[in-house]
Amino acid sequence: xxxxxxxxxxxxxxxxxxxxxxxxxxxxxxxxxxxxxxxxxxxxxxxxxxxxxxxxxxxxxxxxxxxxxxxxxxxxxxxxxxxxxxxxxxxxxxxxxxxxxxxxxxxxxxxxxxxxxxxxxxxxxxxxxxxxxxxxxxxxxxxxxxxxxxxxxxxxxxxxxxxxxxxxxxxxxxxxxxxxxxxxxxxxxxxxxxxxxxxxxxxx
Numbered sequence: 001x002x003x004x005x006x007x008x009x010x011x012x013x014x015x016x017x018x019x020x021x022x023x024x025x026x027x028x029x030x031x032x033x034x035x036x037x038x039x040x041x042x043x044x045x046x047x048x049x050x051x052x053x054x055x056x057x058x059x060x061x062x063x064x065x066x067x068x069x070x071x072x073x074x075x076x077x078x079x080x081x082x083x084x085x086x087x088x089x090x091x092x093x094x095x096x097x098x099x100x101x102x103x104x105x106x107x108x109x110x111x112x113x114x115x116x117x118x119x120x121x122x123x124x125x126x127x128x129x130x131x132x133x134x135x136x137x138x139x140x141x142x143x144x145x146x147x148x149x150x151x152x153x154x155x156x157x158x159x160x161x162x163x164x165x166x167x168x169x170x171x172x173x174x175x176x177x178x179x180x181x182x183x184x185x186x187x188x189x190x191x192x193x194x195x196x197x198x199x200x201x202x203x204x
Contacts, residue, residue, distance in 0.1 A: 006054050007063045011070060013049040017077035019135060023089035024082070025049055031080065032073045040066040081110055081128035090134055091143045106146055108133055 018025045029046040036044065040062055043055045053070055055063040082090065088098055101107035110130040116123045137143065 007057055007060060008052065008054045009063075009067055009070075010053075011051045011074055013051065013074065013077070017074065018049060019082070019086075019090045019131065019138065021086055021090045024086045027083060027086050028073065028077055028080070032070055035069050035073060036066055037062075044070060078131060080131065081113070082131050082134050083113070083128055084126050087129050087134055091138060093143055097143075097146075100150075101146060102127060106142075107137075 013025055013028065017028060025046060025048075029044065029051065032044055032051070033041045040055070043053055043063075043066060045052050045054070051070060051074070053063070053066055055066070084095075084098060087093070088095065093101075098107065102109060107129070109127040110133070111128055112125050113128050114123050114125040
């Protein structure tokens, strides 16, 4: 049948587009699907780094329109913002690390994006990142350096805490040494009236 003959076109995602990340590649697929009309969303698929558009031969107009969307998105891909799950995969960082480095300014944000979760009314807002910045961080091994810095900072913090604890303990020991023990009397007080006893001859 005529409809059994498919129209097929393949695009290979470049390293500049994916930044070496399969998660980023999947994110680009989802970006393309979001730009396509509902009838064409399932016509595009991802195999490794290859995007494949396949439609029946009798849908040539829809195929050409979809192909145009795919080509345009791929051209824009190297400049498209990197979302959280992508940067974590690209730089090999944990969620907690992303939050910490974002908060202290080492990981610069390129702004925020708000999206509605599929099938839900709730929206979420998250930070996105400049792909050029992400590529630079990857090239210079910034994450490894940040982990070293964090480890040194933790070690320094522990050392300061231990030193402070030692000072506090020494301070308490000094206070105890200066305070008479329970039941002890002041030697000076014990000798009050000594001279009177001596004058009266009571101590002879």
